[in-house]
Amino acid sequence: MVAPSRVPARSAAEARVVTSLLSRHGVLGGLDAVHSWLADAARGRWMETTRIPLDELAGWHRDEDTGYLWHETGRFFSVESVNVELGGGAVSRWCQPIINQPEIGILGILVREFDGVLHFLMQAKQEPGNPGGAVQLSPTVQATRSNYTGVHRGRPIPYLEHFRDPVSRAIVDIRQSEQGAWFYRKRNRNMVVEAGAEVEAAEGFCWLTLGQIAAVLEIPDLVNMDTRTVLACLPGGGAAFARAVPQHPVDGFAGALARSGDPTSPAVHTTDEVLSWITAARTRTELRVASRPLRQLPGWREADGAISHHSGRFFSVVGVQVRAEGREVGDWSQPMIEPAGPGIIAFVLKRIRGVLHVLVHARSEPGYADVVELAPTVQCAPGNYEVLPEEARPRYLDTVLSPAARVRFDTVLSEEGGRFLEARNRYLVVEADVEVADDDPEYRWLTLAQFDDLLRHSFYVNIQARTLVLCLRGLAARQ
Template sequence: MPATPAPRLRPPAGDTVAAELARSALAPDGTGGGAQRFRSWFAERLQHVAHRTERIPLEALAGWHTEPGTGNVVHDTGRFFSVEGLDVHVPGAPVERWSQPILCQPEVGILGILAKEFDGVLHFLMQAKFEPGNAGGLQLSPTVQATRSNYTRVHGGRSVRYVEYFRDTAGHQVIADVLQSEQGAWFYRKRNRNMVVKVRGEVPLADDFHWLTLGQLHRLLEQENLVNMDARTVLACLPFAAHGPHPLARLGPAGPGDFPTAVVRSLSAAEGSAHSTTDLVGWITGLRARTEVHTRRAPLDGLPHWHRRDGVVSHDSGRFFDVVGVDVTAGSREVAGWTQPMIEPRGRGVAAFVVRRIDGVLHVLAHARVEPGYVDVVELAPTVQCTPQSLDALPPGARPRLLSAVLDAAPGQVRFAADLSEEGGRFLHAVNRYLVVETEDGEGGVTEGEHHRWMTLHQLDGLLRHSHYVNVQARTLVACLHGLAVPAALPAGGR
C-alpha cells in the first residue's frame, strides 16, 4: 500500500494579523476621500432610508400571539424569539431571589464583517442599518447581522446580502470566528457567531455598505450612537494583541509615559502583567465552580412583582424595564414592515472600565459578574455595570462598590466617554454611558477583591478567542480601548 502522505503543517500566523490590523488602525483616510466621503455617504443613507417605529400594545402585535395559560409572547411560526418569565435563585447574592421577563432566542445568529485590502491597507465592510430600537435610526452595523430565522428567510422577505461569505468561508481567510453571549440580564443563553472574514477577489458594493479602515472605525466609536453594539462586539474579537512587541510601537509614534503608549504595551504579551493568564483562568473557573445560579423558565403571566396592563409588562416599582410592542416600517430591510415585542429599559445605564498603569502597562479592573442568562454562570464584565436609576429599588449591597469612583471621576481621569446604543433589534432605546476612567492603585477604594482582577488587554484578547469569557458590555470597552492605542492626532506623516 502506498504510504499515507503526512499532513502539511501551516506555520503559525504569529503577529502577522496584528501587523495588518495595526496598519489599518494607523490609516485614517480609507479608500479615498476619508472622513468627508464617509460623512457624505452616511448623510445620503439617512435621507434615503425611510423608517418608523411606533409603540403599540402587545395585544396588537401581528404575527405574534399570547399563549393561553402562560401569557408568553410567541411568534406564530415558533421561530425568531419569545418573551417568557424566569425565576432566579443565586444563594449569597445581594438579591438572592427574583423573577423577571426574559427573551428566549435559542438560534445562533451571524454577526460578520468582511475585510479586504485596498492599496495594502485592510478595510472593513460596514452597513448603514436601521433597527427599530436604535437611538437615532441608522447606525453602522456589521456586513451581516442576522438571526438564523432571518438568513434562512422564515419571514419570506429578501435574502441577506453577503451572508454566503460567512456560511461558506472556503477560499477566504478567517480572522475571527467565535461564539459570544449577549446581555445575560435580558437574554436567556443567547449566543451569536462573531466573525471577520478576509476576502479575495472583487466584492460587489451595495448602496447601504461602505469600506472603512480600522482607524476610521476607532474614531467613529467616539461618536454617540453611531457604531452599533453588534459591530462593536465583532471589532473586539479581532486579534489585535501581539505576542512580541506590538506593531503599533514600531509603526506609530508615541511619547514615553503617555496613555496610548500604556495601551500599546498592554496589547503585548512581552510586556508582562500583574497576574498570569493561567492564574486568571483559574480564578474564573473557581468562581464558576463555587457560584450557584438556579434558573427556571416560568410563565410570563403571574410573575411576582410584574404586571401586564395597557398592553405593557412592567415592574411594580416602575424600575428596571418594560416589555412593549412596536410597529415598524423599514424600506431598506429584507421585510418592509413588521411588528414585534421589545425590552425598553427604565433609565440610561453605565458601563465603565477602571484602569491603571502597572510599571507603565495599562491594566483594566475586570469584574467577574453573574447574570441569569449566561451559559456558564460568570463572565468578565466592566468594573461597573448597572442602571443607576434602578438601584433605589435594590438593597445597598447591590450597588457596585466603585460606582462613585466612576461617576465622580475628575475630567482628567476620563480617557473615553460616549453614549452608545445596545442591540436595536430587541431593545428599544437602550443606551449605556461607556467610560474608561484612569486611577491610581488604592485611590478611592480601587483595589482587587474576590470578584475583581487587574488584567491587560493582551489577556482579554486571548480570552476573546474563546466563548463566554468576556461579556458584551466589556467587549464594547475593549473595542474602544483598541482605538485609544493610536493618538487622536499624530504628527504629519505619522500615519
C-alpha cells in the first residue's frame, strides 16, 4: 500500500481537528447537554478518600534498607528518594522523595466522525486525588501496564483493544513526560485513534467535539490532566487553523492567534534556531540525580504517618484509603503526593509583527528523561519561595500577576488524581509587554505552529505547557 505523501495526510488531519475545535454543537447536543451528561454521570458515583498513616497501607511495604515504599506485587509504582545536583540553578543541590513508575501507560482517546465532525470519546471518571473526589472529563482509556496486564485483578478496561499494537489509524501516538518534579522519568503513551462507526459510547462515556471540550476547559477542575496532555498533542491546525479563525479586525487578538498557528507566518526565531537553543540548554545543564535512602532524608521528616519537608513547603508523601463504586477495584489504599499549596502556571503572550508569540522557559526537573523541557513562562508554587533564596523567585511571576497583564485565560485545573492528592494549579494566559533578549539562554518566543512541530516528538514540551497550549488553541473556539 502506498500512502499519500505525508504533507497532504497531515493537512487533512489538521483540517478535521480545526473543524471539531470550532464546533460547539455535537451529536449529544449543545453545551447544555454536555453539562447535563456530566451531572448525570456524577450522580450515583461514590468515592471516599481517607488519610491514613503510610505504615498502615494494605499491600504496601517499606524496604528495610532504603525505606522505599513498594507495592507487594512489585508493580504499579514505588515511592523512592533522590539526591539532585543541578548546575547553574539558584538551588544547586537538594534531596526529595520521588515517584518511580517505570512502566509506560496508555492515555488514549477514541475519535469518530458524526456528520463529518470528529468527536472524542470522553469518560466521566473519579480519581482519589481529584478535589472533592469529583468526576472529571477523562480520556477513553487510562491504563498502566499493570492495569492492562491484569496485575490488579480488576474488571477489564473498556475500549483498551483499540490502543493495543499494532495500532492503525492513529492521529496521535507519542510518549510524553509528566511532572518531572514528582515523577522519576515517567512517560505515558498519548494516543488518539480513529474508531469505526460500529463503536458506541458505553455508560459513563460520551462523544464530544473538541470545541465542547475547549468550552468546559474553562470550568475549574473539570477536564483532567490526562485529557489535556493527549489533546495538546493533536495536530494544531496549521494553515487550516489560520483560515478558519477570524482574522478581523487585523489588529485583534483572534487574528494574531490565527496567524500564530500558521507555519508560514513570520516567527522571531526559526524552528532550527529553537532546536539549537534546546540543544545548547541540554548540553549546558548538568543534572545529576542519584538514589538515596528515604529514611533520614536530609531536609525531610516523618511524622503522623506522612513524610514532609521541614519547612512545611513543597509537598508531602501521605497515605490514603479509597472506597469507590463504579471503577475497576472497589477498595484499596495507596501513597500519594500532596502539594503544600496551589501553583501558578502561566504563558506570557506578545504580538510580534501581528503574530502571537508565547514566551517559553527551558526548564530542568529531576525526573526529566532528557535534562531540559520547554515549560511555561511561569511555573511555580508561590508559597515555596518564602523558604528559598530571593534569586530563585521566577522571573515573570510579578508580570503575570500584575494588573497591567491582559488576561486571556484564567482557570484552576487539577493534576493527576491517581497519584496527587488535590494538586491544583491556576492556569493563566496573559498578554504583557515584556522584552527578552534574542540570545537569552533561558527564554524564547515561540509561535503556536512551532509548538505544533515540537509536539510531534517526545520530551520537548512539558506537561504544564501542554495544558496551556490546549487552552490557547481553545481560545480560537471561544464565542
